[in-house]
Amino acid sequence: MPETMLKLDHVSVNYGDVLVVDDANFQLRAGEWLMVVGPNGAGKSTIINAISGSAPYRGRISCLDRDIRSYRSVELARLMGVLAQHHGVGYSFTVREVVNMGRYAHTRSMFVSRSDADEAAIAHAIELTGLEPFLDQSVLTLSGGELQRTFLAQLFAQDPQILLLDEPTNHLDLAYQEQVFDLIRQWLRHPGRAVMSVVHDLSLAKSYGTRAVLLDGGRMVADDSVLNALSQRHLADVYRMDVFAWMRKMLTQWEE
Amino acid sequence: MTHKSSTGKISRALLLFPVLTVVVMLVSIAVGSVSIPLTDTAQVLWNAIWKLPQPDSMAVPIVLSTRLPRVLCAALIGAALSISGAAMQGLLKNPLADGTTVGVSGGASLGAVIAIVFGITIPGLPFGGVMVLAIVFACLSLIAILTLAYKLDSSLSTNTIILLGVIFTMFTSSVVSLLITFADDQIHSITFWLMGSMSSSSYLNAILLLVATLSCGLVLFGCSRELNAFAISEDNARHIGVNVRRVKFTVLIAVSVLIGVCVAISGTIGFVGLVTPHMIRIIVGPNHRRLLPATVFGGASFLMLADLVSRTIFSPRELPIGVVTSFVGALFFLALFYHARKRG
Numbered sequence: 262m263p264e265t266m267l268k269l270d271h272v273s274v275n276y277g278d279v280l281v282v283d284d285a286n287f288q289l290r291a292g293e294w295l296m297v298v299g300p301n302g303a304g305k306s307t308i309i310n311a312i313s314g315s316a317p318y319r320g321r322i323s324c325l326d327r328d329i330r331s332y333r334s335v336e337l338a339r340l341m342g343v344l345a346q347h348h349g350v351g352y353s354f355t356v357r358e359v360v361n362m363g364r365y366a367h368t369r370s371m372f373v374s375r376s377d378a379d380e381a382a383i384a385h386a387i388e389l390t391g392l393e394p395f396l397d398q399s400v401l402t403l404s405g406g407e408l409q410r411t412f413l414a415q416l417f418a419q420d421p422q423i424l425l426l427d428e429p430t431n432h433l434d435l436a437y438q439e440q441v442f443d444l445i446r447q448w449l450r451h452p453g454r455a456v457m458s459v460v461h462d463l464s465l466a467k468s469y470g471t472r473a474v475l476l477d478g479g480r481m482v483a484d485d486s487v488l489n490a491l492s493q494r495h496l497a498d499v500y501r502m503d504v505f506a507w508m509r510k511m512l513t514q515w516e517e
Numbered sequence: 518m519t520h521k522s523s524t525g526k527i528s529r530a531l532l533l534f535p536v537l538t539v540v541v542m543l544v545s546i547a548v549g550s551v552s553i554p555l556t557d558t559a560q561v562l563w564n565a566i567w568k569l570p571q572p573d574s575m576a577v578p579i580v581l582s583t584r585l586p587r588v589l590c591a592a593l594i595g596a597a598l599s600i601s602g603a604a605m606q607g608l609l610k611n612p613l614a615d616g617t618t619v620g621v622s623g624g625a626s627l628g629a630v631i632a633i634v635f636g637i638t639i640p641g642l643p644f645g646g647v648m649v650l651a652i653v654f655a656c657l658s659l660i661a662i663l664t665l666a667y668k669l670d671s672s673l674s675t676n677t678i679i680l681l682g683v684i685f686t687m688f689t690s691s692v693v694s695l696l697i698t699f700a701d702d703q704i705h706s707i708t709f710w711l712m713g714s715m716s717s718s719s720y721l722n723a724i725l726l727l728v729a730t731l732s733c734g735l736v737l738f739g740c741s742r743e744l745n746a747f748a749i750s751e752d753n754a755r756h757i758g759v760n761v762r763r764v765k766f767t768v769l770i771a772v773s774v775l776i777g778v779c780v781a782i783s784g785t786i787g788f789v790g791l792v793t794p795h796m797i798r799i800i801v802g803p804n805h806r807r808l809l810p811a812t813v814f815g816g817a818s819f820l821m822l823a824d825l826v827s828r829t830i831f832s833p834r835e836l837p838i839g840v841v842t843s844f845v846g847a848l849f850f851l852a853l854f855y856h857a858r859k860r861g
Contacts, residue, residue, distance in 0.1 A: 313752075313755065313756060314755055314761075315752055315755065333760070334755070334758045334759060334760040334761070335758040335760075336758075337758065338756070338757055338758025339758070342756065343752075343756040345750075345752055345753070345756070348750070348753075349750060350749050350750065351610035351611070351612075351748045351749065351750065351803075352607075352610075352612075352748050352749075352798070352803035353802070353803055354745070354748070354749060354802075354803055354804070355802075358745070358804060359749060362742075362745060362746055362749070362753075362757055363757060365742060365746065365757040365758050365759065366757060366758030371739070371741055371742045371806065412753075415753075415757070419757060419758075
């Protein structure tokens with residue numbers, strides 16, 4: 262059994278009086294790409310927010326067998342990195358400045374210059390994401406896809422062992438979707454790493470995920486291999502429609 | 518290569534700021550109701566620094582007793598208010614944030630007015646009561662606003678903070694008006710807080726300001742990397758490993774102390790903390806490692822010039838300095854807004 266990277270025990274989240282996540286229990290093991298799937302309002306993003314510290318939760322979340330609340334912020338950032346769904350940058354930082362900030366948790370003080378390891382991680386992240394031509398450009402002038410790639414590069418520069426991705430390719434071009442998902446799959450080949458991502462698109466979840474957690478109205482419906490979790494019966498229960506028939510119908514349009 | 522050359526340009530701009538500040542300082546000391554030639558001014562200052570014998574001229578007391586303390590106070594207050602504004606704009610990721618918009622200035626002036634009206638003093642320190650109460654009220658108002666903001670919206674969104682800050686400022690100014698109606702004999706000194714003035718400057722005040730600006734300024738400068746992350750977004754700061762709560766707390770305390778000290782000495786001077794960081798950001802970019810030091814010099818120069826205008830334009834009548842800064846600030850903002858709209 263591979264090592265458990267992240268574990269949720271009885272995690273619940275309330276927004277005011279509304280219970281958004283109701284008693285979530287699951288694990289993320291090394292080498293896995295866990296897809297968190299479900300219809301709108303299922304609590305997918307909220308689970309990512311709870312793990313990343315943006316939403317207050319009840320229950321216990323542990324990373325490498327230690328409660329995440331007991332980590333110092335920089336320690337946790339070296340283990341776990343997050344790619345948010347929306348990026349509203351406030352000021353005109355350059356792409357290079359944003360990517361460099363990914364090394365925050367590795368550089369002890371602002372008066373110490375970046376180490377060789379920092380420079381190597383930054384160069385590698387820039388190369389992976391193909392950002393070389395944009396480095397000196399202001400992030401305020403980037404397209405949605407370029408901005409997403411900038412923050413992905415920041416995440417690679419941060420060099421964590423666990424990636425938490427919230428709709429990593431939402432509203433982005435198809436070519437870019439494929440590129441990002443292939444990049445992450447490649448990143449995952451390195452031992453001791455794991456990915457957990459919230460994905461709306463069931464086809465993407467099915468082709469890239471190794472396991473899936475299916476949520477509905479904040480409750481876990483399934484936690485299994487992608488094949489079993491996204492079974493015809495489960496999806497019909499959660500989405501209240503014949504998802505399989507729908508997906509096939511959509512695909513047949515492209516057959517010539 | 519382009520990256521190298523642009524950094525070079527920025528470092529040269531950074532070197533220009535202290536030079537500009539020294540020039541503005543000399544001019545501000547030289548010009549006034551009695552103008553003293555720049556060379557004489559420089560000579561008097563040079564002699565004073567190296568404890569050389571002074572020539573027997575009227576220029577000596579004017580430079581050393583009247584102008585220098587006032588210009589020093591103006592420079593330090595400009596620096597303190599501007600670095601506070603820059604830090605708040607980064608922390609809250611909002612270019613409209615500064616001590617006035619988040620209610621800290623309002624709280625500080627309420628504290629100062631209470632100290633004047635009720636005659637609260639600290640034995641041995643002439644302005645001690647006013648200063649301590651201004652700082653305490655600055656911190657208290659910040660805590661009150663943040664607690665309320667947190668209750669309303671646990672993510673502490675910047676819009677909530679700014680909205681509450683504006684409401685809080687209205688509230689404090691109504692309490693101040695109430696106090697004024699009951700305190701007719703101190704009306705003159707209270708009006709002074711409300712409009713902002715440099716007329717009570719002294720070397721003692723300059724030293725106090727220097728200590729506050731240096732210590733809090735260094736704390737803020739030490740948070741440069743964290744402020745950069747906050748300026749991108751608070752979530753991004755948390756994701757890359759910034760201890761979000763601790764940094765917020767540190768920055769807000771440093772800003773309250775700075776604004777409290779400034780308000781105690783010169784009353785509320787609007788717009789400096791809002792406008793200077795904007796202008797400096799256009800020149801050196803948003804990175805706080807460059808922005809904060811440059812803002813210190815930019816703010817110092819701006820307020821020395823504003824003070825120069827306030828005491829010379831309708832001489833011998835002196836304008837409240839807040840009138841000058843708000844006038845320039847409002848016009849500047851209009852221009853900025855107009856440009857942004859036209860471009861966007």
